[in-house]
Amino acid sequence: MLTLSRVSRRYGGTVALDGVDFVVPENTYMSLLGASGSGKTTLLRLISGFEEPDAGEIAIDGERIDGKAPHLRDIGFVFQNFALFPHLTVAQNVAFGLRYSAVSPVRDEAEIAGRTQDALQLVGLDGFGHRSVSAISGGQRQRVALARTLVTEPRIVLLDEPLGALDANLRARMCDELKAIRERLGVSFLHVTGSETEALTMGDKVAVLANGRIVQSDTPDVLFSSPRNAEAARHLNAWNIFDAGLCGAASEAVRLAVRFDQIDVAPQGQVPSDRPHLSAKYLTGEFNGPTALAFFRSKDGTLMQVVDHLSCPRLPALVEGQSYDLHFAFDAARQFQEAV
Numbered sequence: 519m520l521t522l523s524r525v526s527r528r529y530g531g532t533v534a535l536d537g538v539d540f541v542v543p544e545n546t547y548m549s550l551l552g553a554s555g556s557g558k559t560t561l562l563r564l565i566s567g568f569e570e571p572d573a574g575e576i577a578i579d580g581e582r583i584d585g586k587a588p589h590l591r592d593i594g595f596v597f598q599n600f601a602l603f604p605h606l607t608v609a610q611n612v613a614f615g616l617r618y619s620a621v622s623p624v625r626d627e628a629e630i631a632g633r634t635q636d637a638l639q640l641v642g643l644d645g646f647g648h649r650s651v652s653a654i655s656g657g658q659r660q661r662v663a664l665a666r667t668l669v670t671e672p673r674i675v676l677l678d679e680p681l682g683a684l685d686a687n688l689r690a691r692m693c694d695e696l697k698a699i700r701e702r703l704g705v706s707f708l709h710v711t712g713s714e715t716e717a718l719t720m721g722d723k724v725a726v727l728a729n730g731r732i733v734q735s736d737t738p739d740v741l742f743s744s745p746r747n748a749e750a751a752r753h754l755n756a757w758n759i760f761d762a763g764l765c766g767a768a769s770e771a772v773r774l775a776v777r778f779d780q781i782d783v784a785p786q787g788q789v790p791s792d793r794p795h796l797s798a799k800y801l802t803g804e805f806n807g808p809t810a811l812a813f814f815r816s817k818d819g820t821l822m823q824v825v826d827h828l829s830c831p832r833l834p835a836l837v838e839g840q841s842y843d844l845h846f847a848f849d850a851a852r853q854f855q856e857a858v
């Protein structure tokens with residue numbers, strides 16, 4: 519189990535991490551979701567030892583690792599661009615970590631060959647060992663990078679936007695592969711991403727990092743259906759967040775959040791009396807295959823989104839520039855006290 523307690527890091531006047539408390543349990547696929555600049559890379563660099571925190575503690579299984587040199591931490595790192603050695607073969611890239619380990623270099627050629635073979639088999643690259651890494655596909659390079667990390671049997675593997683360099687189809691396939699490989703190994707993966715879909719698909723748990731703080735860490739279904747605050751909700755790209763005052767609610771200080779799929783649209787003045795509603799102008803629609811998104815602008819300028827599923831359509835015919843009443847069930851709304 520990896521534990522970060524009150525970890526902070528600043529660069530000059532910029533606070534990159536601000537008292538982060540964070541746990542990656544054993545045998546878990548943990549996603550870390552954060553926007554650009556939220557501190558994701560800094561967090562990985564502190565865990566792996568490329569940088570040290572200004573304050574706080576980092577421990578694995580209760581043993582402090584902050585202050586230790588990176589190669590003594592037993593942590594694997596898969597970089598976004600894979601960072602392979604282009605002049606070496608697939609097998610040589612994977613074997614590199616074993617041969618040149620600072621702690622326990624492996625000299626026995628038979629052992630190196632055996633462990634390299636096992637690692638390549640694990641990531642589905644059996645038979646590719648002799649190939650040059652410049653003569654394989656992006657997805658295969660990704661797997662070589664993973665095999666090179668896994669062959670050293672790290673206690674935890676950090677993956678920095680590991681799917682970012684792959685095209686969309688390959689990304690979906692590698693999502694499944696990464697999960698399966700981790701399950702076979704039983705080590706924890708900490709997968710950093712800016713994509714909410716990727717974070718929710720991959721993670722047994724998902725932590726949301728915003729402005730250098732973990733704002734929520736939960737299972738994907740709990741996070742998605744019950745974000746604890748507006749910041750977490752905003753990262754899921756599925757919630758409209760707006761002032762309660764827009765639908766005539768008493769307290770203007772409260773923000774409401776209602777999911778894109780839980781808002782209905784009616785011509786003005788035709789909302790059932792028990793449903794809160796707000797007036798908004800229809801801007802445009804976006805067709806995405808099985809779903810369609812409708813965009814509205816409320817009176818105070820907030821952009822509102824409503825999703826319609828083609829198999830069960832519920833939106834009326836909409837005219838651009840016309841105002842409608844957006845309404846929802848009272849218990850579909852989450853209430854947040856904080857200002858946004």
Ligand SMILES: Nc1ncnc2c1ncn2[C@@H]1O[C@H](COP(=O)(O)OP(=O)(O)OP(=O)(O)O)[C@@H](O)[C@H]1O
Pocket residue numbers: 529530532533534552553554555556557558559560561712
């Ligand atoms: N070496 C540095 N010197 C100064 N500021 C830095 C340095 N590294 C990071 N920062 C700042 O710290 C904050 C967090 O940066 P970090 O790279 O951790 O974010 P990130 O979430 O990984 O972003 P991205 O997804 O864009 O890579 C940012 O405001 C960034 O500008």
